[in-house]
Structure formats: C-alpha cells, structure tokens
Amino acid sequence: MNALVALCHFCELHGPRTLFCTEAVHPPSPSPPQPCSALLGDQGERDGEGLTMRANSSATQRADMCEVCPGREGPIFFGDEQHGFVFSHTFFIKDSLARGFQRWYSIVMVAMDRIYLINSWPFLLRHLKLTIQSLQSTALKVFDTEQGVCPQRAVRMNSAFSPAVFPHQRSGNAARSLTSLTQHPNLWASLHASFSWLLKACGSRLTEKLLEGAPTEDTLVLIERQTEQEEEMNAEGGGNKPQLGQSESAQGRGFLCGDDGKPEETAGPKFRSLRHLRQVLGGAEFRQLAWHVLMGNQVIWRGTDRGLIQSAFNILKALLPVGCVRVEWYSSQYEEAYRCNFLGLSPDVQIPAHVSSSEFTVLVDVLNVEQGFVHAGCDDLLSLYQFSISSANTQPTDKGPTLLNKLEVALTNENLSVEVVSHCLLCLKEEWMNKVKVLFKFSKVDGRGREDTQKVLALLGATGPGEEDNVRLLKFWMTGLSKTYKSHLMTAVRGVERTLSQ
Template sequence: MMLPEGRIDGVMNAVISLCHFCELHGPSVLFVTQAFHEPDCPPAQPDVREPKSCYGNATERLLHRETTNSSAPCEACLSFSPIHRGFLSNDHEGRISYLSTQQATQHDVSTLVRQACTRSLSCEVSPGKEGPIFFGDEVRGQVLSYTFFLKDAQARGYQRWFSITVLMKDKFFLLNSWPFLVENIERIISELQAKATVVYEREQAENPQRALRLAAAYSSDGKRTSNKPSRSVLELTGNEHVFAWLHLQFTWLLKAGANRLVEKIVEGLPTPDLTVDFYNHQETEDGFTLVSAKKVHSPVLELEASASHETSQNSPVINDLRHLHEILGPIPFLSLAYCLMVGKQIVIRGQPAGLIASIANCLKMLVPRSCYQAALNSDQYLDVSQCNVLGVEPHVAVPQPSPDILRLDILQPGDQAQYNNANKYNYKTTWGDKLPSKCPTLLLMMEKAIENTKLNNSAMHYHFVALKEEWLNIAKVVRRIEHWNPGQPQDVTSLLQAMGAQEQDRGLLEFWGTSSI
C-alpha cells in the first residue's frame, strides 16, 4: 500500500477527498487532493535544487491513471471535463507538488479512497447524518469523515449528501490533528452550503418545485420531465471555479496540518520537564502565537528541578541525599521521603536558614518538579495547598504533627563553636503516623541507590532522574485510565501489574498523576 504515514518534510501525508451520494451510482468520489514529494537525489547533481514544473512525478502518475480509467461518470459525478485533467500547485521550497484530480492517481490509494467514500456515505455516519466521525483500521487506513448536505431544489428532499474525507495511515497523527481539521473542514463546508443556499433560494423563487411536483403527481402520466436526476457541484453552488477553490483549500490543509505539529523523539509520555514553554510567547503579524520550546539538551538539573535555594557561605549545609540519610538515620529519612512522595506536608523548623535551604535542596531530588512546592523563610504557617515543603524559624507557630504533616525540628548545638558543622545539630522528626508495612517501590529503589557506596553522586543523580521520569509516566497513564474508565478498579489493578507497580505505589502514583496536570 502506497499511502504514506503521518508527516514527512513539512506536509501532512494524507489524501483529502470530496465525495457525494449519487442518485444513479451511489457513493462516488468527486475530487481528490494528494501531495507528491521530490525523491532523494545524489548530492552530486548540480541542479537538484532548481525549481521544477512538478515534483514526485505527479503529472506522469496522472497520465498513467488516465490511460487506465475508462469509466464514464454522470454529470453529478464529474468534477473535470475531458480536456481538463486537474489542478497542480508546487511548493518549490519544500520540493512538494499538490495535485487534485477526479480520482487518486495511484491504483492502491484510489481503492482506499473509494472504500472510505462508501463507508462515509453509508454505514460510518454521525447521528443526524451531518458532522465528523472517525473510523478505519491498519489495512484500509484511518479516516476522518465529515458528512454534510447541500441544498438542491431538484433533488429528493431538496438536498444532496456529501462528505469530505481525510485518509492516512497514522492513527495518532490523525486524531491529534482532529481539532484543526474539523474546524477548517467546517469552514469549507459552511462556504459551500452558503453558496448552495443562495442558488436554492433563487431557483425556488423563480420556479417553486413543490408546486411542480404536486402538479406532476396529479397529471395523467405522472412523469417528471423538467428536473435533472443529477446535478454537479458547479450547478449547486453556482460557482464555476468551485473545484479550483477546493484545490486551494485542501492544499492548505495538507501543508498547514503538518506545520502545526512538531515531531520530537521522547521515550515515554511527555513530562513537565520536556514541555513547551507557554509563558514566553509572542503574537505574530499573521495572528499566530509563536511558542518557543525549551532547549532539549539542557543540563539535567534544569530539566529535573527548579533553581536551588540559596544558602549562606558561612552557614552549615547538608551536601546531598547521602549526607541527609546519614544524619537523620534510615527510618526518619524514609519517613521524610515517603511523606514528600505521597503529597503530605513537610515543615522544617529551626535555624539557620541556610541549613534549612540545603535540606530542601536535597529533598527536591526525590520528586518531579511538579510535585515540589517550597516556601522557605516564611514568617507564618502555610497550608499544603500553598506549599508541601515549608521552612520556618523556631518562634513561628505551626500545627501539631498529624498524619498529613511531618515536622523536622533542627536544634542548634550547645557549643557555639560548632554552629558551622551540620553534623553537630540535632534533627528530630515528628509525624502523626508511621511508615506503611510496604513502602513505595520507587522509594525503596532510591534508598538502595543511596546505600550503594559504589554509585557516586553524579551517577546516582542521573539514576534518580531516570527513575522519576519512568514513574511519572506510569502515574500519567494510571490517571488517564481512571479518568476514562471510572468505577473500573480491576482495569487499574491489571495496568499496575503490567507496568511493574503494586498496591503500595497507589498513593505515590495518585499524587504524581494529579500534580502533573
């Protein structure tokens, strides 16, 4: 099958067709627009970038198709006269030709287009027989079909049935393009319907068809001789250039449909660390919003977390997670990390502020950026809706520890000479709950990495970034399944098992999935 996939070299590789339901022949293809790419050429050819009359042998394909097509359609099924073969537009910069013809120029593509036409005007229709619908499979291609009516004073029911179909192989590309395609196809249809309505109202005013039909029904022979059984789109719209206009519209759809999406290679679902920067954008003269993407090859620190909290040069600091694990001890560290990972609030109370900031810098390495919201040096208590890591001085009143709040108190050493040594401070964790019998899988994996002395800090950091990305993707998938299939816990359980997660991971996945929205 020669139908191309997705998007290549700045053009949406799809076949856009106008179809109609003929009273004589049934569903028929009227008009097809395709894109043809310039084949790759050896770089030794000096004139390879010179403009051509067409690219991708578009006209040769047309001539070959004409020699094999000997059918004689009726007037309603005809979009081109015998002396007019089609419309051709060239994108010399992209080396692409856009060709519009009566039928697709490639036999296998033409077969798929006809199948899509038949389905769009028979079984695959939206309620009310007007509107967009998606159908397809891997064999016959993926199709977006938009069915609509055009008024016709001489048709049964005073209207004729049409559809615009977009056929391609890439299902996900087509569905991602759905809002763009539907919006612009609706615009095309609205203009066609407006033109047809003007012709219909003029004909009804000049020669009311209802009276003629009633007169014919009661005549001696009961035959209708004044009306044509089929009328072309040119007659229905009163515009002899309607197909040239459709060629321009379909060509623009193929070109713009690809330019609006930018391909990026990612492993897994997109994370907040790899999103487009929607805050730094500007409006162009054409009314478009210019959005710039963040650098793909930024340092891991920039991708993984926000800027570090500032610490004083003379202040004692906790250097990294290993240092924090050593000072707190295994159980207090696990309690602190667990509360942060499942969305509970951590209140760090004490002095100096630089030591609190260094602890916060260590903690943020445990969760994605979207799950970390800190407020340090606060002069009052802030609830978890405002921050999940709060740093305050000893005199600030804070709630008593509860199942949702863990407090880490930092007590200064008795000897003032030891104030610059973080190891000499006393660290006391108080929590109104206790660790579950089974901790989240990710937390245990991170603890194992921290205790592995053969893993240096740099390698451990990259390891944590990869782990967080993996589990953030799992959290997003689980949240989508729960949103799409509410009340189906067995589906979520099966999904968790398939992705290597367990019941003890639900709290972490729920918090991470919610925070990533």
C-alpha cells in the first residue's frame, strides 16, 4: 500500500514532532530506509522524501494541534490533494512527571488515495485501537509504580511555583522518551512490526475490480454483507486488549481470511453443474426441485454425504439472486424456513409434522445404495445413491415460471456447453431482476392499484401461461433487492414529490 504510518507526539518544549515512521519502499530503491533517531528519545526526527516529508510537516502539525475530535481522544480524517489525506487517532499516555500527568500522542496514516483510506476506516480503527490500548495499559503500570514510590501531586502542591522559572524547572522532565514511559525493551521493534503488518494487510484487503456498467444487485448485496460483517467484527473486537508484543498478524488473520459463508471442500462424488444435476435426478424431478427453489420454498436435503449435499446447494443457489439465498449447509437439527431456504440435514433428523405437510417445503432424501468405501473420483452417482423427492405441494409445476421454461430449453440443448448455459442463466436472472425493480417501484413505492399492476405485469411479459408462478417469483425476488437500491429509489421519489409540492 502506498502509504505510511507514523507515531507523533506533541512535545512541551518543541511542539508537534514525528517520532517513528514506517512506510513501504518499492523497488528499485537506491538504499534501504534509515532508522528514525526517535529510537533513542522523543525529540528525534528524520528527514525523507515524498510521504515522509508530508507526515513530518502537515499531517503531524494538524494531527497534534488543530485537527482534534470531541473529547480530545479518538479518530479523525482530514487532508487535501496536495499534502495527502490523513487518518489520525489521538490518545494520551500516562506520565507521572508530565503536566497533567499525561502526554499527547497520535498515530497517523498518510495516503494520497482518499477513497481507499475512507473505506479502510473500520479496519484501521479496530487495529490501531489494539496498539493504542497496549501502549496505554503498559504505560499505566509504570505510572502506578512511580506514583506509589513518590506521589507527584503532593510534591507539586508543596513546591514553590514561579511562572518565570517554570520552564526551567520542567525542562529536565519534559523529554522523557516513550521507552521510559512504557519500560518496554522492544518497543520500537514491536511498533515497526505492527505498522508493517497494518500497511500490508490494509493494502491487500481491498482490491480493484473492473465493472462494465452499473453494479448488479448481487454485487451490491455482497458489498452490503461485507460491510455488515466488518461492523460486527469491529463491535466484537472492541473489548480485546492484547499485549503490545503479540503478533499483529494473528489479530488480523480472521478478518483478512474471513468467513464468506462457503463450506470446506470435502472429497467424494459431487454434482458438477445444473445439467449434471438434471441428468442424475431426472427431468421431471429436477423441474419440481427447481420450481420450489424459484418460488422461495424451503429446500431440504437429508443424507450422510455432506459434500454431495453442499455441492447440490452450490448449484441450486445459482438460480436465485444473492439476496434471496440463505443457506444452512449441514445441521443436526431442523431450522425454520425464515432462517434458511436451503437446509442440509443428517439422516437421523426428524422433520416436524407441520413442515412435512406444508406445500412450501420440498424434501430430498439421499439414500445410500451400496455401503463401503467410495473413491473420490467416482462420478456415477446413480450407482451410489438413490434420490427421493417429496412435497405436499399439489400445484402443477409444468407451466411456469417463464425463466424455468427457458432454462430447461438451454439445459436440454446438448450443443450448448455448461459454460454457455451458465451465461444464459446469468442473463435470465438479470432480465427478471430488472422486471422485479420495475414491479417494486410500481407497487411498493408508488402504491398503484391492482388493475394498474396487472397492466405492468402484462407489459413485463409475466402474464399468460404460468402467470401465477411468474408473479410468485417476482414477489419472492423483491426480498433480494439490495438496501442500497431501495434507499436510492425512496430518496429519488421523495425528492420528486418535494419538488412538485413546491
């Protein structure tokens, strides 16, 4: 990442100073970076070029003098195109000999990319807090020890005070280094390791993607889920206070690797594609299963082979928008439909009676035909398993929805490869998501009546054979619209109404 992290301090004698800098050196480089003279004390500073000069001048002065948040401690963002943009976190370190018994420090990250720095705010805040809390807790122990030996408050109250000689009286104690305040033998090495990891992790956690046109609803939903996950991790990690010497990579590994909701890969036979799934189950059974998926009904697979069930879910969930998918990959107990519309169960789990008799549920039992060791490369699923599909639904599934009819035409056309079929499915989903957006705007936002809605459905091509299934699909897919789209739509409508009222 093209940025630097710096530890800054507001000195009582010299004002704002940069104590320690860590920045990436990109090859080719004529010489390695020289160590900062602050390794020996708090008043050192080093000269440099580029970002280092900006940190030593503009960022340091503004972070320690004028750019402060309410309460004096906390994060703040400032900067400009000329000097760079700065994420600064101000904090205090306890010092028994300092004025007010504390010293003012800040950790700043300087970068020229404003958008990248703002998007990294939750990540930077979480990990800088860990470093700051470690510094503060270590310095607090030293402060308590020194106060126990010689309480400074009583000494100052009993000593003579003269404004004229006050700076000379204080000059001997104003230059205590951070090393002496924390009594940490490897302070600078630990800070350098922490800052280096932060630069590397912050640079690798976000990647640029080429978007041809506006982002799809699936992309927006994925971005929203990632943001929610970061906020949850930020809230959960607020109470942790690891020691300063601990490896920062262990703290950030969970976030960087992340849990994207995908199960672990397991060996064994698996479904490879929608066409393969249709060939194994049979045309009628596949259509029944796909119909339940598109209608939003709960799809339950029950069997011993966890990997096979997970591969089936990976394929079936491609029929839906990302916002409509809620998966429980493999569970030892039944989960209600509002929690997941794809549910994998072990064979000994009993389905509740009200679920078995519901028309909004379909159950696929995977029965082992022959026992024994199964080779990982075996693909003859019909010789290994028997698939039993059952549902209380009495509605015919052979009429619609239109999307399923078109998909089956593509699946049965052997001239189309699996890759072409997947692109065909993607186009069909985008086509029907556009229809969902129109219907949502017309019915939910504008609040039109039944007759007008019926005209819109006819205009969208959702009427005729399979009309009931098409309407159910559209209503279910409305639940998968992103919050960003809904918020943007409501804001635009209110803005128009406000303009018309004026």
